[in-house]
Amino acid sequence: MKYSYTHHMPYTGVDRSGQDWPVPNKQFDPQVGVDLFNRYIDDKVYAEQTGFDWIGCNEHHMSPYGLMPNPNLVGAVVANRTKKAGILQSGNIVPIVNPIRVAEEYAMLDVMSGGRLVAGFMRGIPHEYVAYNVSPDESYARMEEAMALIKKAWSEPEPFGWEGEFYQYRAVSIWPKPVQQPFPEMVMSATSERSTRLAAKHRAVAGILALTDMDDGRANIARFKQFSREEGWEPTNDHIMVGLNCCIAPTYEEAKKILEEGQEYFFGVLGGGIRTAQNLVVQKTRFYGTSEEADKLKTKFVNMRSGMKKRSFDERVEMGLMICGTPEMAVEQITRLHKELNNNRLGLSIKIGNISDEHVTRTQDYLRDIVFPATRHLGESDDPAQAAE
Amino acid sequence: MRFSYTHHMPYTGVADAGQDWPVPNKQFDAKKGVEMFDRYIEDKIYAEQAGFDWIGSNEHHFSPYGMMPNPNLVGAVVANRTSRVGILQSGNIVPITNPIRIAEEYAMLDVMSGGRLIAGFMRGIPHEYVAYNVSPDESYGRMYEAIALIKKAWASPEPFGWEGEFYQFRAVSIWPRPVQKPYPRILMSASSDASARLAAEVGASAGFLRIADFDSARNQIKVYRDRAKECGWSPTADDVMIGMNCCIAPTYEEAKEILQNGQKYFFGVLGGGIRTAQQLVVQKTRYFKDPGAAEKFARKTAVQREVSFDERVERGLIVCGTPEMAIDQIRRIHSELGNGRMNLSVKIGNIADHHVTRTLDYLRDVVFPAVRPLGEGTDPAQAAE
Numbered sequence: 001m002k003y004s005y006t007h008h009m010p011y012t013g014v015d016r017s018g019q020d021w022p023v024p025n026k027q028f029d030p031q032v033g034v035d036l037f038n039r040y041i042d043d044k045v046y047a048e049q050t051g052f053d054w055i056g057c058n059e060h061h062m063s064p065y066g067l068m069p070n071p072n073l074v075g076a077v078v079a080n081r082t083k084k085a086g087i088l089q090s091g092n093i094v095p096i097v098n099p100i101r102v103a104e105e106y107a108m109l110d111v112m113s114g115g116r117l118v119a120g121f122m123r124g125i126p127h128e129y130v131a132y133n134v135s136p137d138e139s140y141a142r143m144e145e146a147m148a149l150i151k152k153a154w155s156e157p158e159p160f161g162w163e164g165e166f167y168q169y170r171a172v173s174i175w176p177k178p179v180q181q182p183f184p185e186m187v188m189s190a191t192s193e194r195s196t197r198l199a200a201k202h203r204a205v206a207g208i209l210a211l212t213d214m215d216d217g218r219a220n221i222a223r224f225k226q227f228s229r230e231e232g233w234e235p236t237n238d239h240i241m242v243g244l245n246c247c248i249a250p251t252y253e254e255a256k257k258i259l260e261e262g263q264e265y266f267f268g269v270l271g272g273g274i275r276t277a278q279n280l281v282v283q284k285t286r287f288y289g290t291s292e293e294a295d296k297l298k299t300k301f302v303n304m305r306s307g308m309k310k311r312s313f314d315e316r317v318e319m320g321l322m323i324c325g326t327p328e329m330a331v332e333q334i335t336r337l338h339k340e341l342n343n344n345r346l347g348l349s350i351k352i353g354n355i356s357d358e359h360v361t362r363t364q365d366y367l368r369d370i371v372f373p374a375t376r377h378l379g380e381s382d383d384p385a386q387a388a389e
Numbered sequence: 390m391r392f393s394y395t396h397h398m399p400y401t402g403v404a405d406a407g408q409d410w411p412v413p414n415k416q417f418d419a420k421k422g423v424e425m426f427d428r429y430i431e432d433k434i435y436a437e438q439a440g441f442d443w444i445g446s447n448e449h450h451f452s453p454y455g456m457m458p459n460p461n462l463v464g465a466v467v468a469n470r471t472s473r474v475g476i477l478q479s480g481n482i483v484p485i486t487n488p489i490r491i492a493e494e495y496a497m498l499d500v501m502s503g504g505r506l507i508a509g510f511m512r513g514i515p516h517e518y519v520a521y522n523v524s525p526d527e528s529y530g531r532m533y534e535a536i537a538l539i540k541k542a543w544a545s546p547e548p549f550g551w552e553g554e555f556y557q558f559r560a561v562s563i564w565p566r567p568v569q570k571p572y573p574r575i576l577m578s579a580s581s582d583a584s585a586r587l588a589a590e591v592g593a594s595a596g597f598l599r600i601a602d603f604d605s606a607r608n609q610i611k612v613y614r615d616r617a618k619e620c621g622w623s624p625t626a627d628d629v630m631i632g633m634n635c636c637i638a639p640t641y642e643e644a645k646e647i648l649q650n651g652q653k654y655f656f657g658v659l660g661g662g663i664r665t666a667q668q669l670v671v672q673k674t675r676y677f678k679d680p681g682a683a684e685k686f687a688r689k690t691a692v693q694r695e696v697s698f699d700e701r702v703e704r705g706l707i708v709c710g711t712p713e714m715a716i717d718q719i720r721r722i723h724s725e726l727g728n729g730r731m732n733l734s735v736k737i738g739n740i741a742d743h744h745v746t747r748t749l750d751y752l753r754d755v756v757f758p759a760v761r762p763l764g765e766g767t768d769p770a771q772a773a774e
Contacts, residue, residue, distance in 0.1 A: 104458035
């Protein structure tokens with residue numbers, strides 16, 4: 001089992017941030033922001049010492065939800081201050097930025113880390129499109145063209161031109177090039193059918209975030225494997241990464257209290273403006289593909305909070321949708337998850353909402369001391385042929 | 390006198406990179422690239438210990454000339470690993486990039502450094518436009534609009550929309566915001582009349598990467614100050630930064646040999662493809678607004694080639710020699726131009742990194758202590774003359 005540390009660096013200096021989009025930034029107190037930012041970077045660097053295999057940064061705009069409009073700046077610091085961990089950029093929101101810029105920055109990160117970049121290609125969530133005034137309807141088409149262009153920029157031995165529907169360049173030859181050849185390792189979301197097809201096509205690690213139940217997760221993974229076979233390759237279980245919230249404490253009650261309060265802040269304060277934007281976008285666009293898919297995902301995503309309210313916290317832990325409790329409970333939960341889904345990668349989000357940074361560190365220390373040693377072996381004896389079933 | 394350290398992080402692993410544009414990247418050896426990049430970042434951080442006030446990173450595309458297509462990634466590392474120096478991003482090439490992205494990234498850097506960002510707004514050199522397929526004809530128009538938009542994104546107390554000629558955004562409210570109020574210090578090039586005027590209009594400090602001679606530099610500074618006055622403000626000596634190549638060694642002969650070889654590599658190898666692209670662009674566009682600006686630009690480059698090295702040192706265009714000579718040269722520049730800042734480029738071409746470090750150590754130990762007092766107690770009005 002390999003672990004990934006995701007910390008989206010929220011601004012937690014407000015008790016309420018309103019429901020407007022964009023969230024007015026006058027609430028940003030620079031001194032608080034400076035302290036938070038530095039602490040968060042140190043936490044990310046610390047994750048290498050606590051045994052995480054990958055350290056992740058992601059892109060968000062115009063909201064306290066995340067303070068990394070370009071996560072590559074933080075990825076650069078993490079790359080410079082670590083030695084072994086994969087630098088997971090999960091990642092640039094490809095359809096809303098210049099793809100050559102993405103190719104160049106990711107190449108810089110791969111060089112700065114000595115070849116440790118894990119290149120995430122994200123489609124983003126709808127409000128990011130509003131922020132940069134890019135039509136969400138174009139998101140898949142842009143994503144597909146941009147990814148082909150980025151991979152060509154990374155690997156083509158001679159300068160080349162590109163005349164596409166969305167992007168045109170006379171002659172491309174990026175300096176520096178990535179270290180990893182022909183491409184850095186890649187990660188993509190595999191939650192919708194179309195993005196799963198893309199992940200399969202590009203032989204990326206499939207990220208399953210926001211697991212709402214095991215059957216759903218299993219179906220997504222099966223679909224990814226099937227699409228991959230159609231593309232002519234067999235994913236291993238190392239290509240499956242599930243993402244869960246994680247909180248570990250001396251007792252279940254304490255872990256539950258900490259995480260519940262963090263989730264309340266996450267949805268209520270950090271998520272307010274984002275939901276407003278999403279409601280706007282989802283109603284008026286084809287961001288989610290067909291109307292059937294849109295309805296399905298709307299329930300899952302836009303109404304996630306009320307969806308969660310339908311099930312109690314304890315129920316969600318029972319269902320295996322969170323890692324929460326004592327270290328021993330966490331070991332059981334992770335073992336059970338792996339049994340259900342055969343994922344050899346697990347992304348743990350520990351800084352949920354305004355959980356105190358001391359509690360984040362404590363969870364990491366439990367992971368390092370008890371949980372990781374007890375679960376590393378999971379998936380080690382995978383027979384690639386068996387993994388396919 | 391305050392000092393800025395600019396290191397544009399060239400890839401020096403090839404003997405001859407060819408004259409094509411773009412420079413084919415198959416020549417990029419990843420292992421060498423990794424080592425160089427690492428070393429260069431350490432050199433930049435070392436500059437704080439060596440007594441520099443600012444550490445600079447700049448943006449270049451598609452060539453071994455510089456390995457920072459986005460210098461803000463390197464700026465982030467320097468910010469995180471230093472505690473006092475200004476983080477000079479000199480800087481994002483504004484017309485070819487989403488201005489909101491620049492506003493956001495610069496705000497990140499200001500937060501990451503605790504308020505030490507110096508925000509450079511660069512117009513870039515022509516080949517960068519070819520790289521990103523943006524018309525060089527639009528460079529000034531885009532600059533004007535983008536800078537206004539970026540400043541507003543930094544300082545506006547409420548979310549706002551923007552419907553411009555080049556940029557349209559429905560509602561802007563960047564997170565994080567910068568630390569510095571009302572916004573970070575800005576630096577812009579003042580090497581042509583048009584850019585000197587723009588720098589003054591923006592309220593920016595003025596930077597000169599290198600000068601052709603004292604007279605033309607004095608003229609540009611005057612254009613800058615006069616326009617600033619028209620706009621209602623008075624730049625101080627601190628707002629004027631003169632750039633020079635710098636090489637210090639135990640003897641003049643040794644410093645000259647090192648720097649000459651470095652410059653040869655800089656122009657011959659690193660500059661080849663860039664010149665090809667520039668000739669293409671300069672011939673066919675209105676990149677240079679003022680009549681005669683293209684000729685001035687060509688002349689500056691030509692001076693490097695037609696005038697001998699010793700002559701250029703004599704004319705005060707390079708800081709080169711023993712530490713004592715460097716002190717004299719810096720004093721002379723200051724007496725000619727009244728500048729409160731100097732930008733020293735020490736890694737020129739493929740100068741050995743240990744020679745770069747040696748120059749920094751001479752600066753720290755001998756030169757800076759002797760020249761720091763220059764300009765202290767200067768009346769800004771006097772400096773204007």
